[in-house]
Amino acid sequence: MNVLVTGGAGFMGSAVVRQLEAEGHEVSVLDALTYAGSWAHLDGTGAARILGDVCDAAAVRAALSGVDTVVHMAAETHVERSLHDAGPFIRTNVEGTRVLLEACRAGHGHPLIQMIYVSTDEVFGSVAVGGFREEDTHVPGNPYAVTKSSAEALVRVWARCFGLRARIVRCVNNYGPRQHPEKAVSGWIQRAVQGEPLLVHGAGEAVRDWLHVEDFARAMGRVLRFEGPRSVFHLAAQCHRTNLEMVQTIARLAGGADIQFVADRTGQDARYALDDAGTRADLHWAPEVQLEQGLGELLAELR
Ligand SMILES: NC(=O)c1ccc[n+]([C@@H]2O[C@H](COP(=O)([O-])OP(=O)(O)OC[C@H]3O[C@@H](n4cnc5c(N)ncnc54)[C@H](O)[C@@H]3O)[C@@H](O)[C@H]2O)c1
Known part of the structure; x- marks a missing residue:
């Protein structure tokens, strides 16, 4: 095509x-x-x-x-x-x-x-x-x-x-390579590598699928x-994590990082999720990259 x-x-x-x-x-x-x-x-x-x-x-x-x-x-x-x-x-x-x-x-x-x-x-x-x-x-x-x-x-x-x-x-x-650092994961990875605290909105309870x-x-x-x-x-990945779980994972993979809670985002949605069963069956597709593997590769690239 x-x-x-x-x-x-x-x-x-x-x-x-x-x-x-x-x-x-x-x-x-x-x-x-x-x-x-x-x-x-x-x-x-x-x-x-x-x-x-x-x-x-x-x-x-x-x-x-x-x-x-x-x-x-x-x-x-x-x-x-x-x-x-x-x-x-x-x-x-x-x-x-x-x-x-x-x-x-x-x-x-x-x-x-x-x-x-x-x-x-x-x-x-x-x-x-x-x-x-x-x-x-x-x-x-x-x-x-x-x-x-x-x-x-x-x-x-x-x-x-x-x-x-x-x-x-x-x-x-x-998430993955070439993402602008204003976005959550790339920002957290960059901060972890630079030894800065990882910022989390509210109590970090918002759930996203990665x-x-x-x-x-x-x-x-x-x-x-x-x-x-x-x-x-x-x-969808069906890999739901709270933001707090995400920063804790990144901190652990980075060998340690501080976590800092900041004001919650206006209009923050509590949880996003898609039912992707029909699409997976039709496309014969499923995600291959495990979350910790993907995050670990991003950390390694920036180091
Ligand atoms: N990032 C995510 O997690 C996510 C999730 C679901 C859907 N999406 C959708 O996927 C698409 C890509 O997202 P992304 O994260 O790669 O975005 P991005 O912000 O990294 O890239 C957007 C691109 O669009 C270009 N662009 C912006 N305005 C333009 C204009 N007026 N004319 C031509 N080009 C213009 C930018 O220069 C940039 O290259 C978007 O439509 C977004 O809504 C993103």
Whole structure:
């Protein structure tokens, strides 16, 4: 396939680019190189690099030339930033998705394009036990999650009204190489290596499910090849940990680190979880990287 990855210079996008190249796809990347993106993340790949904004219709149309599949990952992604200013999130995540959908729509010269939209478990909000199923109602609990849910709604409507071939992939928290240190795990790892205290929001009771980014990328390779009727995919690790458990694990693997509790995040969701049984069965996929192995490798890389 000839694949365009938007946001391919970011953390997860750059892992997807590597995976798709390894599977023999022709890959190009459209990325605006915000603070979160860097061409250096694509070092060693042969992906064509297109500097451009997903909100720029002309740039998007040009990037789609010859493309048959778009993996749409370009986004503003840090929840904490969305609490301070939701504007860039609404612009890139919602308007950028609309611009891309319009460009992919049949009648614009690219009738065969399929769009794979990468979304998040955060669209559902919190769940005390079990995990959300694909058709469950969204109750997003922060501005970032609202924009991801809104973009999903646009994707579904473009499929319904304009015949766009679209799939939605919802994913739990990823960790791994090339993640911006503003994100939890990469920040904790960096602090542990530098001998600084590991900061935990509130009492550290928030529960997240942790998937290694290379497992995510392997699953994405399968989503691209998938030929069945499923249109929504849930990618989870079923590796739920409280934030306190995570920092304790990192501290132990690092040979010791102080833990410091800081004010809880506004609107903190208690627990995110996805039911991924259907997706695992359809894709014949399961995560391969164990949490401690993945964290240990990150620590070793920074040392
Ligand atoms: N990180 C996670 O744990 C996680 C979990 C579930 C879903 N997701 C989703 O996966 C996708 C990738 O997440 P990530 O953590 O790799 O993000 P990231 O912040 O590391 O990378 C985002 C990329 O998008 C680019 N970008 C931002 N605005 C752009 C614009 N207007 N035009 C073009 N490019 C732009 C950035 O330069 C960067 O390269 C996002 O859509 C995110 O919502 C992430």
